[in-house]
Amino acid sequence: MNILIALFSTVGALAILFASIGILRMPDFYLRLSVTVKAATLGVGLLLVSAAILFPDVSVTTKAIAIAFFLILTAPVAAHMIGRTAYHTGIPTWKGTVIDELKKNQPTPPPVADVTPLSALKRKPIKKPSDEGS
Amino acid sequence: MTLDAYLDYVIFPILTISIILVFIRLFKGPEVADRVIALDLIITIGIGLITTYSIRSEQAVLLDVAMILALIAFLGTIAFAFYLDKNKQP
Numbered sequence: 001m002n003i004l005i006a007l008f009s010t011v012g013a014l015a016i017l018f019a020s021i022g023i024l025r026m027p028d029f030y031l032r033l034s035v036t037v038k039a040a041t042l043g044v045g046l047l048l049v050s051a052a053i054l055f056p057d058v059s060v061t062t063k064a065i066a067i068a069f070f071l072i073l074t075a076p077v078a079a080h081m082i083g084r085t086a087y088h089t090g091i092p093t094w095k096g097t098v099i100d101e102l103k104k105n106q107p108t109p110p111p112v113a114d115v116t117p118l119s120a121l122k123r124k125p126i127k128k129p130s131d132e133g134s
Numbered sequence: 135m136t137l138d139a140y141l142d143y144v145i146f147p148i149l150t151i152s153i154i155l156v157f158i159r160l161f162k163g164p165e166v167a168d169r170v171i172a173l174d175l176i177i178t179i180g181i182g183l184i185t186t187y188s189i190r191s192e193q194a195v196l197l198d199v200a201m202i203l204a205l206i207a208f209l210g211t212i213a214f215a216f217y218l219d220k221n222k223q224p
Contacts, residue, residue: 020152020179021152060197
C-alpha cells in the first residue's frame with residue numbers, strides 16, 4: 001500500500017515538475033499554455049489518487065474523485081478562454097509556428113500533392129485510341 | 135524508509151522547486167496572459183501541495199480546502215480572460 005502511494009505521488013510530482021520546467025523554458029505563450037494545462041492536471045490527479053488510496057473511507061475517495069473531475073472539467077475551459085483572449089489581444093506566435101488557422105486573409109493552402117509517381121510525370125503516357133472507349 | 139520520510143524528503147522538495155520555477159515565470163512574464171497562466175499553475179500546484187500534506191498528516195479534512203482552491207482558480211482565470219478581452223485595443 002505504501003509502495004503504491006509512493007509510486008503514484010512520485011509520478012505526479014515529476015509531472016508537476018516537468019510542467020513548471022516547461023512553463024519556464026517554452027518560447028511562446030501558446031506552448032506554455034499547452035504545457036500548463038495537461039501536465040499539471042495529470043500530476044495533481046495522480047496526487048489525488050494517492051490520497052484516495054491512503055484513506056480507507058468512502059467520503060474521502062469521493063472527495064478526491066470530485067476534485068480530480070472538477071480539475072479535468074475546468075482546466076481546458078479556462079485554457080481555451082485565456083488562449084482566445086491572448087490571440088485576440090495580439091500576442092505574437094513563435095517563429096517556428098507552422099499553422100495558424102485563425103489568421104485573417106491567409107493565402108489558400110497549396111493543393112494536395114497528386115499521388116502519381118515521379119516516373120509517370122516525366123514521360124507522358126501515350127494515348128491509344130482503344131482506351132477512349134473504356 | 136517510511137512513507138512520511140519519503141514524502142518529506144522527495145515529494146515536498148519537488149513541489150517546492152516547481153513552485154519556485156513557476157514564480158520566476160510569474161515575475162518575468164512578458165505579457166499579462168503569461169502571468170495569468172503562471173498564477174493558475176501556482177494554484178494548481180498548491181492543490182497538489184495541500185493533497186500531499188493531507189497524506190502526510192493524515193487529515194482528510196484538508197481536501198475541502200483543495201476543492202475550494204480549485205473553484206477559485208477557475209473563477210480567477212475566467213475573470214482575467216474576460217477583462218483582458220474587454221480591455222483589448224481595437
